Amino acid sequence: MTSTSPAIEAKGLRRRYGSTRAGGFTAVRGLDLTVRRGELFALLGTNGAGKTSTMELIEGLARPTAGTVRVLGHDPYRERAALRPRIGIMLQEGGFPGDLTVAETVAGWAGLASAPRPAAQALDLVGLGERAAVRVKQLSGGEKRRLDLAVALVGRPEVLFLDEPSTGLDPQARAAVWQLVRELCAEGTTILLTTHYLEEAEQLADRLAIMHQGRVVTSGTVAEVIADRPGRISFELPEQPATSLLPLPGAEVGFSGRKVSVRTTELQRTLTELLTWAAAQDVTLHGLDARSATLEEAFLAIAADAGPPEPADEPAAPARRRGLIGANR
Structure with missing residues (x-):
């Protein structure tokens, strides 16, 4: 893969749950998406738009029903062994064992990476250095989110997936995470972000796409997306x-x-x-x-113009978003 080729590229991506006869549901409907190397791309969408299903396909945690996806030139599902050391994933909830300390948790994941950061460095990046000896079950909700991020960063990923990274954070912690994300991008890390905080996307994203009913209905820079509003x-x-x-x-x-x-x-x-x-x-x-106009106004207008949402894209809570799936697996 050359330095000018996309970090992430999806073409005609589709994902269907269940069979046609059984009344299944198509969550992703011919999606095209390109994320350039070193940029922060925000994937937004209405409820049931297919964001989570799309992320699972790009992360290699599910096989597409149709279409292709490449991350750093690899098929993330078929070539996951080659890709895993080069990516980091911050899930909505890490699900780490509560009796382990914060340091033990990060060190455990560092042991799975080929050239990890020291655990102490990863914790310092997210402001948890002084909580290293605390057990995971004693952390606050916001501290657990920062631990999820530390685990995603421990392997020095080239591509970082952030799924609702600032959920549960207080304003000070959110500002610190935003600054860290900016620094990672400046160092060349490619970041694909999903968030319900439109201000977060507006502040951080180089480009973004808004999904509705399994399709990308608009994409571009924030200025381009709101230009017609x-x-x-x-x-x-x-x-x-x-x-x-x-x-x-x-x-x-x-x-x-x-x-x-x-x-x-x-x-x-x-x-x-x-x-x-x-x-x-x-x-x-x-x-x-x-x-x-604001991104929020554009988002609400797109949701209204696109019509009522179809049924949710996950018939049941998928294991991928919750549980012991961390960085550089």
């Missing part, structure tokens, strides 16, 4: 305006007394026209606020 301008005028007062063609203008709200897909142009008009009229726009 309207921005918002709000302000208050000294006097109640006439509804035809503001010359903002192409924008949606609403009035509530002296308060004015504007929605526009051309935020800069509309704001320029508004400020030019205000200067010419010698009018002060009190409380002027202008902002682009």
